[in-house]
Amino acid sequence: MRTLLLKADYREAAAKRRGRFPHPLNVAHTIDRDTEVQTSDGRIIAVLLCAVIPSELGKPAYRLWNKVRGVPRNRTMAMGTNSLHTSTNKDGVPSPRSGVHPRVLEVSPARQGILGWKNRDGEMSRLSSEHPEMLSDTKPLIKLVDALYAHHLPAFYALQRAEVKKAPGRLWHTAFSSIYIAKNFRTAYHVDRGNLLGTMTAIMPLGKFTGGELVLPRWRIAFAYKPGDLLFFDPQQLHGNLPFKGKRISAAFYVARQRRGEA
Amino acid sequence: MSEHHVEKKKVMRFPRENATLAALDAKALAGIERGRKVNIEVGHIFREIKAEIRRALGHGHWRQHFKDTFVPRGISLRTAQEWMRMARKEKNAESALSASASDSQAEAVRDATEAAKAEEGCRRRLEKRVLDQQFRQLTSDLLRSASWPAARRELIAALDQLQTKLINKRKEEPRADLAA
Numbered sequence: 001m002r003t004l005l006l007k008a009d010y011r012e013a014a015a016k017r018r019g020r021f022p023h024p025l026n027v028a029h030t031i032d033r034d035t036e037v038q039t040s041d042g043r044i045i046a047v048l049l050c051a052v053i054p055s056e057l058g059k060p061a062y063r064l065w066n067k068v069r070g071v072p073r074n075r076t077m078a079m080g081t082n083s084l085h086t087s088t089n090k091d092g093v094p095s096p097r098s099g100v101h102p103r104v105l106e107v108s109p110a111r112q113g114i115l116g117w118k119n120r121d122g123e124m125s126r127l128s129s130e131h132p133e134m135l136s137d138t139k140p141l142i143k144l145v146d147a148l149y150a151h152h153l154p155a156f157y158a159l160q161r162a163e164v165k166k167a168p169g170r171l172w173h174t175a176f177s178s179i180y181i182a183k184n185f186r187t188a189y190h191v192d193r194g195n196l197l198g199t200m201t202a203i204m205p206l207g208k209f210t211g212g213e214l215v216l217p218r219w220r221i222a223f224a225y226k227p228g229d230l231l232f233f234d235p236q237q238l239h240g241n242l243p244f245k246g247k248r249i250s251a252a253f254y255v256a257r258q259r260r261g262e263a
Numbered sequence: 264m265s266e267h268h269v270e271k272k273k274v275m276r277f278p279r280e281n282a283t284l285a286a287l288d289a290k291a292l293a294g295i296e297r298g299r300k301v302n303i304e305v306g307h308i309f310r311e312i313k314a315e316i317r318r319a320l321g322h323g324h325w326r327q328h329f330k331d332t333f334v335p336r337g338i339s340l341r342t343a344q345e346w347m348r349m350a351r352k353e354k355n356a357e358s359a360l361s362a363s364a365s366d367s368q369a370e371a372v373r374d375a376t377e378a379a380k381a382e383e384g385c386r387r388r389l390e391k392r393v394l395d396q397q398f399r400q401l402t403s404d405l406l407r408s409a410s411w412p413a414a415r416r417e418l419i420a421a422l423d424q425l426q427t428k429l430i431n432k433r434k435e436e437p438r439a440d441l442a443a
Contacts, residue, residue: 007299013357021364021372028356040296041289080369081376084383101379107371186368217360243366 001034001047006219009039014189014217014238019077021188022240028220030213037221046216046223046233047152053204053228057141062206062227064134065249068113068127068181073099078240079108080188110185116178117169117256124169125178135179139172145202145230145253146174153200153232160199164255176202180252186243189217192235195254201235202253209246214239299349306350309343 017026031037037046076083076099084101114125115135128135135142150157161175170177195201205212206227213222216237225231233239235254313325329340363369405411 008353008356009296010353010356010360013360017360021366021369023362023364025359025362028359040299041292080372082380084376084379088386101376103379103382104372104375107375108368188369188372220356220360243364243368 001036004029004031004035004037004221006037006039006045006221008220009218010220011218017189017217018238019080019082019188019190020240021080021186022215022217022242024242026217026220027213027215027222027242030222030224032224037219039219044153044156045219045237046231047200048223048225049148049152049230049232050225051228052148052230053141053144055228057138057144058204058206058227061138061141061251062249064131064137065113065115065181065206065251066183067131067134068111068183068249070111070113070127071100071105072108072110072112072182072185073105075112075190076100077190078185078187079104079110111183112185113181113183114178115181116171116176117167118178127181135171142171142174142176142179142253145204146176148230149175149200149202149232156198156200156232160196160255163196163199167255175199175255176253177255178253180254182250182252184248185241185250186212187240189215189238189240191238192252192254194257195235196257197236199255200232203231203233203250204253205229205248205250207246207248209244209248211242212244212248212250213242215242302346303349303353306343306346306348307354309347310350313347 031048032050033048034050035046035048036044037048038044072079073086079100081100081104083098085096085098086101087097113127115128116125117123118125149160157175164170164175164177167177171179192201203214203225205225208227213224214231214233215222216233216239218238222242223231223233235252312328316325316328326340329343333343334340405414
């Protein structure tokens, strides 16, 4: 595995791009083979592993997870829009509930769902309760992702495992509590707020598509990952996807950070 | 004692991380990063100086100015050119980062957001217009009604009371400049 050392840091310029869709010009370097990405102070921010998920595990997972139907009305930044009042009452007064406006949801093919534990209070997600097979039938895949995490990022893995042990729910004996399924979701630049700080997210694309590279604007790099590849990256880094063609599911394995009542 | 030198069997030890070495490495790396940022900053300034010289004196005076001003301080022209190259690269990267996506999905989301915002703005304006109309109607009704003289007296009394309250409050509050 090669190591890519990042020298130029565009933190301020990248921060201004929050909620905007990535453009190919935002990328100076595309990574498409086994690579460990380090910042100039020696911090690992991402590891790309190519062709590590066998198709006999990936294809059934795609078939099962393709059922997600949730509308991403709570993900304004990732949808590339503003938080607006989503409805009005019968007197024409806007409702206090805000999020992604229905007009935006209409034009977006994005769907989402959470498998496993919704938060760290031991509350199971509705999708897992309604479709338990989405988790049980993909157990070998989840275990494989966990093993790859332990092998390639042992320090992060140890921290995450210690943390996930404290929580009431985790996915079997792995270092993950939840899986976020994003279907046909081309995200604008955002950070994942629901993840435990200091841990990595394992992200795995499935389906048949071209494009959809994950861009980290702060470093001007993109990961051209395909089905069978696995990317570990710091979800607190601003990230988004380039446009893609075809059908695509991306599964993000993570530890939920939020307890009820926590910001 | 044997004539042959018996080689000691090497004991393989698990490599332990040297904490002092790691800390020193981290310190050096942080220093290098700080230095790089300063170099880029100086590169930007050199670019500005060069542009200013070109504006004031015309083409071909930058090198001489540099030799007179900075070479005696130990900065070679090559070093300055490298810093200017880094600054230019950073500027180009920042302008590349500001490029906006123009694919169909991004455009569709942008248009839908604009439409939703306009709709919400319209709704708020409409709401304000309705409230303004109601207020105007109620005021004119009151002015025309027989109870207006009594209402007028009440309004003046209420305003007087409010004014007195405000004056008293201001008197009670210590002045910031005097307190300091």
